[in-house]
Amino acid sequence: MIQKPTPTIEDYLGVIYTLDRDGEKVIGARLAELLDVSPPTVTVTLKRMLRDNWITIDDKKQIHLTPTGSIAAISVIRRHMLTEWLLSRVLDIPWSELHAEADKLEHSISKDVEDHLISALEDPSACPHGNPMPGQESISDDWQVLTSFLIGDTCVIKRIHEWLEDDPGMMKFLEAKHVLPEKTAKIIDISHTNKNIQICIEDNYTSIDFDVADKIFASRI
Numbered sequence: 001m002i003q004k005p006t007p008t009i010e011d012y013l014g015v016i017y018t019l020d021r022d023g024e025k026v027i028g029a030r031l032a033e034l035l036d037v038s039p040p041t042v043t044v045t046l047k048r049m050l051r052d053n054w055i056t057i058d059d060k061k062q063i064h065l066t067p068t069g070s071i072a073a074i075s076v077i078r079r080h081m082l083t084e085w086l087l088s089r090v091l092d093i094p095w096s097e098l099h100a101e102a103d104k105l106e107h108s109i110s111k112d113v114e115d116h117l118i119s120a121l122e123d124p125s126a127c128p129h130g131n132p133m134p135g136q137e138s139i140s141d142d143w144q145v146l147t148s149f150l151i152g153d154t155c156v157i158k159r160i161h162e163w164l165e166d167d168p169g170m171m172k173f174l175e176a177k178h179v180l181p182e183k184t185a186k187i188i189d190i191s192h193t194n195k196n197i198q199i200c201i202e203d204n205y206t207s208i209d210f211d212v213a214d215k216i217f218a219s220r221i
């Protein structure tokens, strides 16, 4: 029986898993940025995680999950995504607020409740923002970032990346502009000078900076 990590360790495990999934280098500085904590705090926490066998750190200072760490990371991400669905379907919490609310609740969901959620929610393959459940990453194989489309293209929004979910102001903006999974978007303009892309969804014209559009995925139609 694996000992359950503390909420702080679970947060680290989730971010490490997600960076690794995306093929990004997992280093302390990136964790400090994404978890919004100081680099010295990250160093202290990583030492604890190393001691408790959640991670290994190689000679290039890159962090890797151990098999135990990986199981724990997958567990917390699943609980997070299921909680988002619960809050959405049962309590009708706004789409833009689901992530932040689930962040608080995910740590206290037991395995028993998780199993009930999986069956009640019919084992979803992604969260309400379109991010794949661990093990279901192949659903996103044909989705491409908004910046890869051309003027005049039409696409269906599929996924708002986890790093955008972490920005409540951005999530509110996207929700207000109908930039939501399963909405059809037309690419109106791409400005390399202003580094933004203009899209139209349900008569809403929205300019999105390239660095945000690079974290929104859509499928071509």
Ligand SMILES: [Zn+2]
Pocket (backbone or CB within 6 Å): 081, 084, 099, 127, 128, 129, 130, 131, 165
């Ligand atoms: Zn989500």
